[in-house]
Amino acid sequence: MVADRITDGTRIAELLASEVTGHERAPYDRTSVVDAAPDVEPTADGARAYDVAHDGTVVARVFVQPERIRVAVFSGLDAADAAAEDAGLRARPVASDPARLVVFVASGAATKRALDVLGAAVAARED
Numbered sequence: 001m002v003a004d005r006i007t008d009g010t011r012i013a014e015l016l017a018s019e020v021t022g023h024e025r026a027p028y029d030r031t032s033v034v035d036a037a038p039d040v041e042p043t044a045d046g047a048r049a050y051d052v053a054h055d056g057t058v059v060a061r062v063f064v065q066p067e068r069i070r071v072a073v074f075s076g077l078d079a080a081d082a083a084a085e086d087a088g089l090r091a092r093p094v095a096s097d098p099a100r101l102v103v104f105v106a107s108g109a110a111t112k113r114a115l116d117v118l119g120a121a122v123a124a125r126e127d
Contacts, residue, residue, distance in 0.1 A: 006107055006108030006109070007067050007068070007106065007107055007108075008066075009064040009065045009066050009067055009068050009069050010040070010041075010042055010049075010064055011108060012064075012068060012069045012105055012106075012107065012111060013040075013049045013050070013064045013069045015111040016062065016069065016071075016105065016111040016114055016115065017033045017049075017050060017062075019111050019112060019114075020032070020033055020052055020115065021033055023115075027119055027122040027123050028115075028119065030054055030055050031052060031053070031054045031059075031118070031122060032052070032053050032054075033050045033051070033053075034051050034052075034053045034058070035050060035051045036049065036050035037049055037050065041064075042064040042065050042066045043064075043065065043066075044065065045063075045065075046063030046064060046065045046069075046070045047063060047064050048061060048062070048063055049062045049063060049064045052071075054075070054122040054125060057075075058074065059073065059074055059076070059118070059121055059122055059125065060072060060073045060074060060075075060118055061074075068104055068105060068106040068107075069104075069105045070102055070103070070105075071103045071104075071114060071117070071118075072100045072101070073100060073101045073117065073118070074098050074099075075121050075122065075124070075125045076120060076121035076122065076123065076124030076125045077093065077099060077100070077101045077121070078124070079120040079121060079123065080101050080103070080117050080118075080120050080121040081093065081101050082120065083116050083117045083119070083120035083121075084101070084117045086116075087110075087113035087116055087117060088113065089104065089105065089110060089113055089114065089117065090103070090104045091103045091117075103117055
């Protein structure tokens, strides 16, 4: 059992990146981390850490805050929203151009649930 809960935004972003790149089964087999900023420093508003692409198209962008990450999902918004709700992750839609769903990930353990949200988004994109 892990005694410490990971709540460092930079470390949470690293863990999510590992989850995205560490799977070989669909839909993650064609999903990758792109345009990473390896020396990103967390900010209160969130500094862009990297994008998540599926088949070369950016489907999400990850921002690092001091104690969490914020994932802006651009694809499969309804499916991503349902997956976030099922996973118990706080999410809110943003009516902008492009529309997006912002998902908040506040612990290292929640990265697996955030991966499910990304998986739902890319699976919906393929439909």
